[in-house]
Amino acid sequence: MSATVSIPTILRTHTGGEKQVKAEGSTLQEVIADLEANHPGIKDRLVTDGALHRFVNVYVNDEDVRFAGGLDAQVPDNGTVTILPAVAGGR
Amino acid sequence: MLVIRRDLVEELVAHARADHPREACGQLLGPEESDRPERYVPMTNADDPDAQGSDYRFDSREQFAVYKEATERDEETVVVFHSHTRVPRRPLTDSGLPEAYPSVKDIEYMGLQPGVHFVIVAITGPDSDYDLRSFLLDDAGEVVEDDVQVVENYMFSHTGAGDVPDRS
Numbered sequence: 001m002s003a004t005v006s007i008p009t010i011l012r013t014h015t016g017g018e019k020q021v022k023a024e025g026s027t028l029q030e031v032i033a034d035l036e037a038n039h040p041g042i043k044d045r046l047v048t049d050g051a052l053h054r055f056v057n058v059y060v061n062d063e064d065v066r067f068a069g070g071l072d073a074q075v076p077d078n079g080t081v082t083i084l085p086a087v088a089g090g091r
Numbered sequence: 092m093l094v095i096r097r098d099l100v101e102e103l104v105a106h107a108r109a110d111h112p113r114e115a116c117g118q119l120l121g122p123e124e125s126d127r128p129e130r131y132v133p134m135t136n137a138d139d140p141d142a143q144g145s146d147y148r149f150d151s152r153e154q155f156a157v158y159k160e161a162t163e164r165d166e167e168t169v170v171v172f173h174s175h176t177r178v179p180r181r182p183l184t185d186s187g188l189p190e191a192y193p194s195v196k197d198i199e200y201m202g203l204q205p206g207v208h209f210v211i212v213a214i215t216g217p218d219s220d221y222d223l224r225s226f227l228l229d230d231a232g233e234v235v236e237d238d239v240q241v242v243e244n245y246m247f248s249h250t251g252a253g254d255v256p257d258r259s
Contacts, residue, residue, distance in 0.1 A: 008203075009204070009205055009206070010202075010203050010204065010205060055200070055203055057151045057154065057155070059155050062155065062159075064151045064152050064155065066151065067152075082155065082158070084151075084154060084155065084158060085200075085203035085204050086148070086149070086151070086200065086203065087116075087118075087134075087148070087149040087154065087171055087200060087203075087204075088138070088146065088147060088148035088149065088196070088200050089146065089147060089173060089193070089194060089196050089197035089199075089200050089201075090114055090138070090146030090147050090173070090194060090196055090197065
């Protein structure tokens with residue numbers, strides 16, 4: 001079960017500058033664990049206290065995983081995982 | 092330095108005025124690595140409107156749809172825009188406007204998008220004057236203010252893009 005993961009600029013320091021990398025896993029949790037194995041340090045940028053970090057939005061195919069089970073979201077074979085920086089501010 | 096077309100500035104200000112007193116937000120897209128904003132995409136402010144104070148947050152699903160379309164067009168986010176409106180916690184400056192300067196929370200999120208300009212339009216009401224300033228973070232994470240150059244079009248400005256002739 002392999003997915004293509006799109007990496008935002010801010011996290012490309014972990015992927016040697018690559019915009020897209022492959023990762024194995026059938027859930028987002030497994031995909032992130034596989035990312036961490038190949039790109040150490042990236043997990044801490046995505047997950048905090050067992051949940052997705054508020055600074056990132058993660059999408060499996062076209063759906064925001066916050067509406068699709070969070071870290072338990074299913075990742076289909078040949079699926080896409082897109083990581084975007086959250087955009088917010090004001091206080 | 093941010094070089095920006097006048098019609099885009101007018102779009103940002105019109106959006107800020109239309110949404111006052113809520114903060115307006117959006118993004119300016121341009122060709123990849125051009126640093127040249129070409130079109131404005133207003134974004135839904137998904138921050139809880141009933142929360143105290145006025146913050147902004149891009150709607151995450153809408154953000155993805157815009158990202159996907161931009162990627163297909165070889166575009167990227169050049170500018171993230173939001174407005175500062177008149178709220179009690181935000182003191183007015185000598186000009187009578189809220190400060191068009193990034194808050195602590197603004198800076199926290201700016202750090203996620205290196206190289207992106209963050210434009211703030213400060214207004215006090217739908218008909219008020221406005222102040223527009225632009226910022227980015229340097230490599231050390233310090234806030235640096237952009238020198239903003241408003242132009243009629245990019246053909247005769249120093250945009251730095253290789254495919255656009257500069258005025259000699």
